[in-house]
Amino acid sequence: MRRFLAAAAAAALVLTAAACGGDDEDTAAAGGKPSKIVIGYQQIPNGDLIVKHNKWLEDAFGSDTTIEWKLFDSGGSVNEAIQAGSVDIGLVGSSPASRGISSGIKYRVPWIFDVIGEAEALVVKGGVTDVKSLKGKTIATPFASTSHYSLLAALQKAGLDSKSVKVIDSEPDAILAAWKRGDIDGAYVWNPVLAKLVADGGKTLVTSAELAKEGKTTYDLGVVTDEFAEKYPDAVTTWVTQQDKAVKLIRDDPTAASEAIAAELSISAAEAKAQMDDLIFVSAAEQTGNTYLSGGLPDNLFATAEFNKEVGQITTVREESAYQDAVDATFAKSVPKE
Structure with a gap:
């Protein structure tokens, strides 16, 4: 599209x-x-x-x-x-x-x-404890964005790739709707949608501030x-x-x-x-x-x-x-x- x-x-x-x-x-x-x-x-x-x-x-x-x-x-x-x-x-x-x-x-x-510091992050639903636990899960992010870049960096660090994790392209507002429907297990996205996911029980696994310390600013x-x-x-x-x-x-x-x-x-x-x-x-x-x-x-x-x-x-x-x-x-x- x-x-x-x-x-x-x-x-x-x-x-x-x-x-x-x-x-x-x-x-x-x-x-x-x-x-x-x-x-x-x-x-x-x-x-x-x-x-x-x-x-x-x-x-x-x-x-x-x-x-x-x-x-x-x-x-x-x-x-x-x-x-x-x-x-x-x-x-x-x-x-x-x-x-x-x-x-x-x-x-x-x-x-x-x-x-970008804590304003972008990987947020997941209950049951996922770390990035390695994302294997087989569905994670949404806007493709070609800083969040997409940071998600790939986090997956690479954990020894995962887009084949072991189903990464789908979705804009922020659509991510929020998919989260509420239960269509996704998590998302890497920015505020204000990020804050809404956290308020809805989302757990933060990694932030862009943490990735910046490893050279992925x-x-x-x-x-x-x-x-x-x-x-x-x-x-x-x-x-x-x-x-x-x-x-x-x-x-x-x-x-x-x-x-x-x-x-x-x-x-x-x-x-x-x-x-x-x-x-x-x-x-x-x-x-x-x-x-x-x-x-x-x-x-x-x-x-x-x-x-x-x-x-x-x-x-x-x-x-x-x-x-x-x-x-x-x-x-x-x-x-x-x-």
Whole structure:
């Protein structure tokens, strides 16, 4: 179904691409601004939802630029939309970003929304005591996501593979429904669905924070098409500046931050705060260092591609320089200093 949707979206490119700010048919507004920016977002409790809820982009760009927010279930779906030409800026996990770079999607990474810690985990129903006990069980996860990557890493560590465990592709909301019906034995997924599984009696076997300690760190990343970034670099800097503002709000006023996220996710502020605390947020100034955009992240994306090829998820890994070139710290460096 996903391949069908991608093909259909590509066929409709002539009709849909005009919606994106980077398209030739689009004319820049006064001051070099795009007349429209299409943003692919996900329901993840990080700064992107704060920016959306508070309409900071709309305020920053003014009436000359229309901001269109499109909701997606996973990074794999965002990749497909970008390939189809219907999104300018989007949120994808580090594994989908690595896959995108490996497959030649023409985009770059200017921002790290968060480092994934306890916010993604493998949760199972009663009777399963450890990862090795998953043999013969059915585990759901969104394919081509950071959760999928982490699940495969956890299985590999336990000496299992997708042949000994039935791993099925399912988006977060569908995972919750399948869990309640008893169709699956467990899932590797992220908040807010993760929290709902735990509240429904789920037992956590392993978290992404634990896997990160073993070199399998995962991130939520911002990606922008090369075409848009080259045509509207100031707009990308403005976007990154608003994301940095959200990180500062999370740190300085977590109550206001959690209230904004709660409103977007239709949960309580306390629940939003608890889910936010499972993520690690990094400011623009911190991201420009060697640990993140200028060193650690490119290395991570290349290593992720090698792992995905090792476990049969992709067929091609590009030269290491391709992953280095795809991470662009220019915009974070351009965020105005206070």
